[in-house]
Amino acid sequence: MDEAQGVTGFVAIDGVTLAYRGASGPVTALSGASLKVARGEFAAVVGPSGCGKSTLMKLVTGLVRPNQGSVALEGRAVDGPVKMAGMAFQNPNLLPWRTVLDNVLLPLEIVEPHRRRFRAEKAKYRAMGEQLLSTVGLDGFGQRFPWELSGGMQQRASLCRALIHEPALLMLDEPFAALDAFTREELWCVLRDLWQKIGFTVILVTHDLREAAFLADTIHVMSARPGRIVASRTVDLPRPRELAVCYEPRFTALVHELRDKIAEVRQA
């Protein structure tokens, strides 16, 4: 089973073309995009803005269907919304009428088998939620409301909500783009630690090359619209990585290389 996945990939996007109706005629978001991500891998997708990176996320989670090509998760074709993905976006999107803890527990009210047990075993689930909140440094904030938290803290809670149901796949769409530089680096470390501890598969869409280089195992570069993957680069920096790695020459060299590649695809 694992070997088979080694060949096909945990996430396998194969020759996908997707067009949608825009405000002024059809827009081809992706054209012949292919991407493979192994189980437990941390993959980053970078590219110029408007290149269809977010569309890629919707494809993998089955929220949109490709016009051509195929998308498969764990070797099975994706033909509708997948049930076990966690997602987080640039906007934390917490529900303002729920406490932070209740926001984090929201997926458990929807995903089976938790959904059935949620009422009966609420105490257990609340403890789980508190536990997860404390691993991202939100001890004791469970009973607060989202508006009482800073942007960085809200984003931490949003990450918890994406992970509470222990998804095999975490999809992140520029999750740290709206944060200041210091908070962003703090949250890189939060995500790194969560990933190393739990071991889920991540697809991180970002335009921050340093973020991609610091966090990912593999970085995929997308072309300008219509998007496809034009280059894939394995990051060979040893793990665990500390923030200091960002100032090493080989890190800087990697970022420069990615930057050149993106400049190239923007020209094309």
Place this chain on the structure above:
Amino acid sequence: MNATLERLSPLWFTLGMFLVWEAACRLLKIDPFILPAPSQIAGAIAQYWRPLMRHSFVTLWTTVAGFALAVAFGVILGLIVGWSRTIYRGLYPVMIGFNSIPKVAVVPILVIWFGIGEVPAILTAFLISFFPVVVNVATGLATMEPELEDVLRALGARKMDIMLKVGIPRTQPYLFASLKVAITLAFVGAVVSETIAANAGLGFLMAQAGSNFQMPLVFAGLMMLAVEGIAMYAVFALVDKRMTRWAFRSSLSAAG
């Protein structure tokens, strides 16, 4: 001192308005048949206290009954319209058309159907006030963040889950805001209907007093209407503030 002054300013302005009115009536020797002075209106209120109360009560209950119908119907229709784009597109022109009919034109029809009395008043209040409820509830549902919907759909949430967990709760501030508008409109509807065809209510009282040339009593009716309108608005403004505190504390679309 300044804070107290500001807090009491509505009182000063209201008193000031009545004083200017009274002074103008006296100094310009305005015929009380054209515009009675506040003192004469107060006299009429004291003199006709019992009938005024009785008719005020009729107007109050027909307004509230029509309003209650409008809220129940408006919430249901709003949820249906907000649920599906197809229904929204299909029903919207019909609703706009319906809403643009001046409700005063409908009253004669209602009278033919239900006879003179309180039923046309209740129905007019209902017809005039359900529209803002529908629109606000539907808007609350329609403006849900698409990303949040994606988060839930990627968990395998059904449309019903998304409605119950996100749609309906986030619609609350929109609903409560619409109630303030709807109660005022319902009041207008009830009084319009009473003025045209009724045998009780403030609208009826004022129409009667007017045809008997009792101008102070007409204005006494107006005063009662103003007091009742303010009171009902105040109740729902308070309900709005109490029920949806979170909406005042956070902007729904705040990024980070």
